[in-house]
Amino acid sequence: MTIFDISTTGRRATAQAPLNIANVDDLIPKALQRSQETILPEVSELEVVRHYTRLSQKNFSIDTHFYPLGSCTMKYNPRGAHHAASMPGFKQRHPLAPLVYSQGYLSCIYELQEFIKDVTGMKGVSLTPMAGAQGEFAGVAMIKAYHLSRGDFVRDEIIVPSAAHGTNPATAVMCGFKVKEIPVKSDGDVDLEALKQVVTERTAGIMLTNPSTCGVFERDIETISKMIHKAGGLLYYDGANLNAILGRVKPGDMGFDVMHLNLHKTFATPHGGGGPGSGPVAVGERLLPFLPTPIVGKQHQSEKVTYYWLTEKDIPQSIGRLSAFMGNAGILLRAYAYSLLLGRDGMHEVAEFSTLNANYLLKRLEQAGFKIAYPTRRASHEFLISFSREAKEYKVSAMDVAKRLLDYGFHAPTTYFPLLVPECFLIEPTETESKEIIDAFVEAMINILDEIKSNADIVKKAPHSLPVKRLDDVKAVKELDVRWESGKNS
Amino acid sequence: MGMIPAELKYAKTHEWVRTEDDGTVTVGITDHAQHALGDIVYVDLPEVGDTLKAGQEAGVVESVKAASDIYAPISGEVIAVNDELADNPEMINNDPYTGGWIFKLKPLDVNELDDIQDSDVYKEWCESGDH
Numbered sequence: 001m002t003i004f005d006i007s008t009t010g011r012r013a014t015a016q017a018p019l020n021i022a023n024v025d026d027l028i029p030k031a032l033q034r035s036q037e038t039i040l041p042e043v044s045e046l047e048v049v050r051h052y053t054r055l056s057q058k059n060f061s062i063d064t065h066f067y068p069l070g071s072c073t074m075k076y077n078p079r080g081a082h083h084a085a086s087m088p089g090f091k092q093r094h095p096l097a098p099l100v101y102s103q104g105y106l107s108c109i110y111e112l113q114e115f116i117k118d119v120t121g122m123k124g125v126s127l128t129p130m131a132g133a134q135g136e137f138a139g140v141a142m143i144k145a146y147h148l149s150r151g152d153f154v155r156d157e158i159i160v161p162s163a164a165h166g167t168n169p170a171t172a173v174m175c176g177f178k179v180k181e182i183p184v185k186s187d188g189d190v191d192l193e194a195l196k197q198v199v200t201e202r203t204a205g206i207m208l209t210n211p212s213t214c215g216v217f218e219r220d221i222e223t224i225s226k227m228i229h230k231a232g233g234l235l236y237y238d239g240a241n242l243n244a245i246l247g248r249v250k251p252g253d254m255g256f257d258v259m260h261l262n263l264h265k266t267f268a269t270p271h272g273g274g275g276p277g278s279g280p281v282a283v284g285e286r287l288l289p290f291l292p293t294p295i296v297g298k299q300h301q302s303e304k305v306t307y308y309w310l311t312e313k314d315i316p317q318s319i320g321r322l323s324a325f326m327g328n329a330g331i332l333l334r335a336y337a338y339s340l341l342l343g344r345d346g347m348h349e350v351a352e353f354s355t356l357n358a359n360y361l362l363k364r365l366e367q368a369g370f371k372i373a374y375p376t377r378r379a380s381h382e383f384l385i386s387f388s389r390e391a392k393e394y395k396v397s398a399m400d401v402a403k404r405l406l407d408y409g410f411h412a413p414t415t416y417f418p419l420l421v422p423e424c425f426l427i428e429p430t431e432t433e434s435k436e437i438i439d440a441f442v443e444a445m446i447n448i449l450d451e452i453k454s455n456a457d458i459v460k461k462a463p464h465s466l467p468v469k470r471l472d473d474v475k476a477v478k479e480l481d482v483r484w485e486s487g488k489n490s
Numbered sequence: 491m492g493m494i495p496a497e498l499k500y501a502k503t504h505e506w507v508r509t510e511d512d513g514t515v516t517v518g519i520t521d522h523a524q525h526a527l528g529d530i531v532y533v534d535l536p537e538v539g540d541t542l543k544a545g546q547e548a549g550v551v552e553s554v555k556a557a558s559d560i561y562a563p564i565s566g567e568v569i570a571v572n573d574e575l576a577d578n579p580e581m582i583n584n585d586p587y588t589g590g591w592i593f594k595l596k597p598l599d600v601n602e603l604d605d606i607q608d609s610d611v612y613k614e615w616c617e618s619g620d621h
Contacts, residue, residue, distance in 0.1 A: 399528075399555070416555040422526065473554035474580070477531040 002484050003041045003051050013045040039486045058467050060411040062270065066437050068361075070382045070414035070426025071165070071213060072272055073243045073265045075354075077334075080341060081268040085333035095325040099308055105333075106307035109326070110296040112336040119339075119347060120259060121252025122282035126291040127332055128322045132240065135260025135279025136171040136207075141319045142258055142283065142290040143205045143234045144175055149289075149317060152232070155204035159228075161190050163214050163418055165240055168207040177204055184420065188214035188374045190224060203233040210254065211241050211380030213418040214373070215358070215426065225255030234258065234286070239279075242266050243354050243430070244381035247347035257284045268338035269331045278331040289317040294326050353431035354381040357438060361429050364442045369449060373421045382428035384421050390449075391423045394456045398423040401448055403470065404462035408444035492521030495587055499603060500612035501563040506587065507606060510594075515603075517563060518591045519551060519582060522616050527553040530579045535571040536593055542566060544602055548593060551582065564602040566595030 024033065043051070060067065067074035093105055113125040129135040140158065147155045158172035159180045169179040180198045183191045190208075206228050210218045218224070228235055237251040237259035243266050251259050263278035265271035283291060295310040309326075312318050326332075342350065358379040365385060366372050373384035387398045402412035402425070414426040429438055451459050463469060498506045504523035508516045524530065534550035542548055542562035549560045571593045575581060582590035597603070607615060 419556050419558065474529040474531055477554060 003043060003048070004039075004484065004486065006047055006051060007041040007043060009042055011042045011044055011047075013043065013048065015045055060406070065409060065411050066429075066433060066441055067411040068413045068427045068429050068441065069272070069411060070215070070384075070428040071240060071417065072414065073262075073381075073428060073430060074271060074411075075243070075430035076432035077268045077270050078338065078341060081334045081337040084337035085330050090329070090333055095329070099306070103307055105329070106296050108336045109332055110298050110307050112332055112339065113296060115336070115339045116261065116280060116282055118344075119247045119250070120261070120282045121250025122259065123252075123285050124288045124291055124295075125280055125282045126293070126295050127278070127280045128292050128294060128326045129260065129279040129281060130323050130327050131264070131275070131277030132260060132262045132279040133167055133171070134322060135262075135281050136167055136236075136238065137174055138279075138281045138292050138319065138322060139236050139258040139260055139283075140171050140175040140177070140205070140207070142281070142287045142292075143236065144177075145290045145317065145319050146234065146287055147204055155202055155233070157198075157200070157202045158204055159195065159198055159206040159233075161208065161212070162420060163188070163190075163212040164207060164209055165213060165238055168209075168236075168238060172207065184212070184214065188212065188216040188377055189218055189220055192220055192223060192227075195224065195227065199227055199231045199233070201232065203228065203231050205234040205236055205257075207236040207238060208256075209238040209241055210251075211244050211382075213241075213426070214420065215379050215381075215383040216374055216377040217244075217380050221254045229255065239266070241381065244351060246351040247344060248351040251282075252284060258282070258287050263331055263335040267335035269334050276328040276331060278328050278335070280327075289315065290319050291315060292320060292322045293318050294321065296326075350431050351381075354429075355379065357429040357431060357433060358382055358427070360435070361427065361438050361442065364439075365427075365445060368442060368446050370445065373424060381430070382426055384418075385425050385427065386421050387423040387425070390452050394452050396452045396456050396459050398425055400459045400462065401425070401452075404448050404451070404459045405444060406463040407465045408447070410441055410444055492525050493587070494520065494522070494609045494613050494616075496609045498587070499563075499606040499608060500615075501561065501606055502615065503559075503561045503563075505560060505563045507563045507603065509603065513600070514569060514594050514596050515564065515566070516591050516594050517548075517560075518586055519560060520612075521586045523558075524583050524586045524590070527551060527558060528555045529553055530582045533575040533579045533582065533592065535573075535575065536568045538568050538571060540568045541598075542568065542595070544605075551579075560592060562595065563606055564595065565598040567598070568593055569596050570594040 062074050062076060090105060093102060109127065113127060116125045129138050156178055157180050158177040159182060160168045160172065161182050161184055163184045172179050182194045182198055185191050208218065210221055212218055225235055234257040235255055237256040239259050239261040242261055258281060260279045260281050263269060263280065293311050293315060297308050297310040299306055299308065358381050362372065362379045362383045370385045371389055373386050387401060390396045398415045402415045405412045416424065417426055448459060498508050500506055500520065504520050505517050506520050510516060530551055530553045532552040536542065536548045542565060544562060544565045546562050547559045548562045551558050551560055572591050
């Protein structure tokens with residue numbers, strides 16, 4: 001139901017209406033005034049409050065439910081970070097205001113650049129990409145610029161393991177490369193033999209997520225790194241799973257040349273909210289000259305420190321400008337506040353507790369009889385289980401279990417990703433959940449497993465307790481209809 | 491497991507291959523594959539005239555769960571594609587071995603057909619694990 005469906009002609013939210021309405025003709029030239037009535041809902045203030053409160057209650061959100069959506073890091077984002085980023089001095093700063101009035105903001109952003117260098121083990125950072133995908137684009141564009149700057153024109157291939165995020169091959173293609181996919185072995189590590197066969201003088205680089213989407217740490221990363229560098233290629237680190245290693249293992253130390261971070265995920269902005277995002281890139285020595293602009297610089301002028309924008313004048317080989325005012329300022333500020341709240345030790349604890357929670361949950365589910373996709377491996381911050389057995393024996397799919405979990409008050413884990421594991425759940429509890437919540441989730445999973453064996457129908461027809469029941473996925477894809485039109489029944 | 495007609499040959503990537511009387515081959519995805527993918531909502535077809543190598547990506551099948559590549563089981567030139575799938579991709583679900591065919595190839599080397607599994611081998615391959 002939309003708010004238009006509760007509209008009653010003539011009803012007003014009087015407290016919100018202006019007391020005196022000036023003569024419109026004095027304010028707006030006749031030619032610019034609209035000729036038709038506006039279509040606005042006519043509702044009281046209380047109706048508005050109730051309508052939106054009810055809608056919000058229909059949602060599963062991190063504020064209300066455990067949300068173990070693998071690969072998405074749906075952790076609690078401290079309100080303090082948001083509060084700090086919302087201070088009037090930040091919110092009211094005009095992006096075109098003279099530098100002298102932006103010194104406070106710029107100093108925070110400069111420090112954030114330094115924090116990110118430290119936590120990633122990289123040599124330079126540009127905060128300008130607006131989201132993860134743009135960060136990836138910037139990273140691979142820098143790899144391309146690097147090879148071209150050396151007169152190396154034959155490198156037209158990027159290697160991507162099958163366990164990569166789908167954005168990786170998409171990014172490589174966007175930057176004009178051919179994608180060479182390589183398989184992962186049954187233990188989740190990259191197949192080094194297969195890698196050996198595709199590494200050639202045409203290899204521009206490799207894109208890796210570590211830990212991978214299989215939820216395990218790539219143990220051969222040093223060998224891979226040497227192999228690619230020896231062939232003249234570069235290594236790209238997809239920061240999607242950075243939460244697992246934050247500050248404990250640094251991509252720079254693993255031999256990566258370039259990476260992006262999803263600040264809207266790992267650094268105190270909720271992920272999956274539909275934006276805005278922030279996907280800074282960090283680079284090693286080789287790619288420093290190619291960083292996208294603008295970047296915040298720091299200079300000492302007669303014992304005074306000032307901050308300023310570095311542009312293409314300062315970085316002539318830069319791949320260029322990627323956003324108007326260096327990305328989404330609010331998200332950068334949240335990340336800065338979050339970094340200060342945690343400190344270096346706190347960042348390490350993010351990595352430690354996110355992996356501890358994942359491994360605890362993994363072991364409990366294993367004991368309860370669930371099939372673990374990589375049983376010989378320790379989990380990173382997330383792990384995979386498979387319902388292939390249940391699908392065969394009871395015709396119950398991972399999707400059915402996902403829907404049933406909603407009845408138990410848990411947001412479902414990621415289903416059917418990665419495709420390498422059939423009927424899978426990718427489960428990421430994150431560091432901000434307590435043991436009690438994780439135990440309650442295990443209980444729900446055990447109950448559902450019992451239901452599958454005793455009364456599979458209740459699982460197959462789930463959810464039973466939600467305002468919306470099983471949706472027609474096919475119809476939703478083929479006849480997408482998300483527009484409301486006045487006068488048309490919704 | 492689904493239906494595995496004995497007269498067809500099968501790639502490990504779950505395409506079936508039928509050799510026609512005129513020496514061309516027709517390719518689709520197996521009943522097992524369509525079942526694993528779930529309701530198919532979109533098919534990206536190769537173009538007539540494309541030359542594909544064995545194992546090369548020929549197109550994409552997209553279901554409500556996932557997008558999966560379709561691979562050319564043998565090398566050859568694409569001589570026909572099933573245009574009806576554009577409007578009715580669910581034909582692959584309903585009728586994977588006849589109405590749901592995806593493309594036809596003129597083989598470059600018919601000996602490559604010997605490298606593809608027979609139905610009983612494919613059946614075993616499907617049963618042996620999570621493929």
